[in-house]
Amino acid sequence: MKKSAAILFAFIISQFHAQQGAYYQQSAKYKMDIDVNAEKFTYQGNQTLEYTNNSPDELHVVYFHLYWNAFKPNSMMDQRVAGQGKNGDSRLQKDGVSRLASIPKDQEGAQNIHWIKQNGKTLKFEIQETIMKVYLAEPIKPNSTTTFTMDWDAVIPQQIRRSGRNNKEGVDMTMTQWYPKIAEYDYDGWATFDYIGREFHAPFSDFDVTIKINKDYVIGAGGILENPAEVKGYDTNAKIKADKNKATWKWTAKNMLDFAWSADRDYVVKSFDVPQGPKVFLVYQNNEKTKVWEEAQPYITKYFQLMNSHFGKYIYPTYAFIQGGDGGMEYGMCTMILGEAKDIKGLMGLMAHEGAHSWYQQMLATNESMRPWMDEGFTSYAENYVMYQLFPEDLPNPFAHSLDAYRNFIKKGIEEPAVWLGDHHDNGTAYTYASYVKGELYLVQLGYIMGEQNLVETLKQYYDQWSMKHPSDRDFLHIAQKVSGMDLKWFQNYWINTTKTIDYGIKDVKYEAKSTTITLVNNGQVPMPIDFSIITTDKKIVNYQIPMNMTHTWKEKDIYGDFKTMAYWPWTQKEYSITVPYTKSQLSAVGIDFSQRMADINLQDNFVEVK
Incomplete structure (x- = not known):
């Protein structure tokens, strides 16, 4: 074999092995x-981090996120909000102007890293706004663990988005x-x-977090409180232990993506057990604006039961709904949401969405920065599926x-x-x-194409095979x-790309004398199989499935009825005629x-009444 051919062959084999490599995380x-x-909205932090490299790669640098560095004037977030103007996120703006631009100096977010060490050796690092690049003293070899220690202080930012002090x-x-x-x-790099x-x-x-804070505060968090008898709010017989007027809170959590918490002096804590889990905590300010929270327990119980049965078992022991956000945002074993709600349906809609992220952001942890439609869209699908059971509508x-x-939305021309x-x-x-609605309708369209029973089985197998991992759309x-x-x-390809x-x-x-011929037309750009039906004068419904050739097979039944299968409709063909007896x-x-599951943008020509 010639040298050039040998090199090419070796490259092909290496690429094959790379594609066939075992999954790791x-x-x-x-x-x-x-x-x-x-009083000053600051904190001192010390952290020990054991990091295990399960990849086949030797790592010479690591990266950390410093999210709070974004909350200041002229940050990249501020620049992006200003550049989008009124087309951006309204929560980050006031009258079309970025709210970050006017954060006072003493309320700017900051995470000031004093030092970081690897196995006791001080490391060089550089801050790239919200990213910290750390140069290692020694490479982290495949299948090995290293220990980082770190000391830092932080300024809790003015509450603009998700994090911060004194929300509205x-x-x-x-x-x-x-x-x-x-x-x-992972395989895609850092x-x-x-x-x-x-x-x-x-x-x-895994997280082991000790928080010292003024003894008058109550903390809500996603995790297990290890000392409820020593702090305020969780045990009616608690004897608060305070050192220099500060109580110590001890939290643990295992196999989560993050650890989030919220603190307020006016929080109340209520809890109850969902049969077969989890234990649910409600942490909120008990006042006139939050009185709807008192009605939530039976709905939340049924919510988790429906989610567990249809989408897979929630594996963590607890879940907390915490009044602490600027809308709603999901984290490990908890969500931060606004407390005020007009009625129980409105509150449960928010809780149902954020809670469903425990499936499609936490347990099935896709890279939501790259594929937000798999996180927000699948979560929206679960939310609407469960809300339809909790609050039935004539739909x-x-x-x-x-x-x-x-x-x-399509009519606006801004998709x-x-x-x-x-x-x-x-x-x-x-x-x-793009992320919430089309991600949700991705599943709705799949249910229409392959049958709801197949979609249910797909979601079940997706959970069984990929929970507690990082799946992609390909998986x-x-x-x-x-x-x-x-x-x-x-x-x-059509729907997502x-x-x-x-x-x-x-x-x-x-x-005709003994039959009727209906000519259908494809006026769009996305080909689909077609469910076509007739209603007879004696109220009988007959369903026909017109497969689209690229699927190479067809559905024979659905929860919406059985189908008589017709000839393929090639995706290149504009019109199709069907003759019924x-x-x-x-x-x-x-x-x-x-x-009415197909996302047809014009329903006006989809139905003909025979007169």
Whole structure:
């Protein structure tokens, strides 16, 4: 073999082995000691981090996230908000101007790293705004563990987005993304996206956190409180232990992406057990604006039971709903949400969405900075599925509102592809629809294409195979194709990578002596299999499945009915005719997609009433 050929062969073999390499994920163990100065909204932090490199790569640098460094004038977040103007996130703006630009100097977020060591050796590091690059004293070899120690102090920022002091409901401290957090490393390399205000990613980690704070404070957190009898709020017989007027809180958590907490002097804590878990904590300011929280227990109980049965078992022992956010934001074993709600349905809608992130952000921990549609979209799907059970509506399916919202949004002409990175959408509304709505409708369309029973099985297998790991869209699609027997790559490409739309219609109905021929037309750019149905004058519904050739197979049944299978409709073909053995006098109506799941942007030509 010639040398050039040998080199090429070796390269091909190396690429093959790289693609076939065994799955791995990194892990970390944090031990933190935090001393809070509540009057000045600052804290001192000391951290020991055991980091295990389970990858096949030797690591010469590591990266940490310093999220709070974003909360100051002229930060990258401030620049991005200013550049987007009124097209950006309204929560980050006031009258179209970035709220970060006016943060007072003494309320700017800061995480000041004093030193970091590796196995006792002081390390060189550089701060790149919200990213800290650390040069190692010794490489971390594959399948080995190293220990980092770190000392820092922090300024709790003015509450702008998610984290900070004195939010608009008067909560003193919302402590989220608050500590130097090691970045995730996987097959795609280090996940070191700058924090611009959107999503997060991290390795699964264990936490042992000790917090010293004024004894009058109550803390809500995602984790296990190890000393409830020594602090305020969790034990009616507690004897608060205070040293120099400070109580010590001890929290632990295992196999989570992060540890978040919130502190306020007016918090009350209520708890109850969901049968088969988890134990739920409600941590909030008990006043007139939050009185709806008193009604939540039975709904939350049923919520977790529905989620556990349909989407997979919630594996953690506790979950806390904490009044502490600027809307809602999910974290490990807890969420930070606003306390005020008009009614129980509004409160539960927020709780249902943020709680469902425990499945599609925590337990199934996709890189949400790269694929926000898998996190927000799958979570929105679960939210609407469960809310439909908790608060039944007269709708054709649980996702009808999302489908209608998508159709109305398309008319604005500002859609951006769901494949875009979370922080890189130019329009805030376009980000919402790309990530939340199109991500949700991705699952709705799959249910329509391959049948709801296959979608249910796909979601179950997805959880069984990938919970407590970091799956990608390729992993999910692999399961969907295996369960359904269909080729679905074409659909994912159209729906996620483009802004092309679905638009089928009935072009013509021709009545014959013994039959009726209906001509359908594809006016859109996304091909789909078609559920076509007729209603007879004696109220009988007959369903026909028109497969689309790229799936190479078809569904024969669905929860919406059984189907008679017709010939393929090639995706290149504009029109398709179907002849049914019914005369005009025998027909009441003919139509496309009686279940109303297909995201057809124009429903006006999908139904013909026979008169």
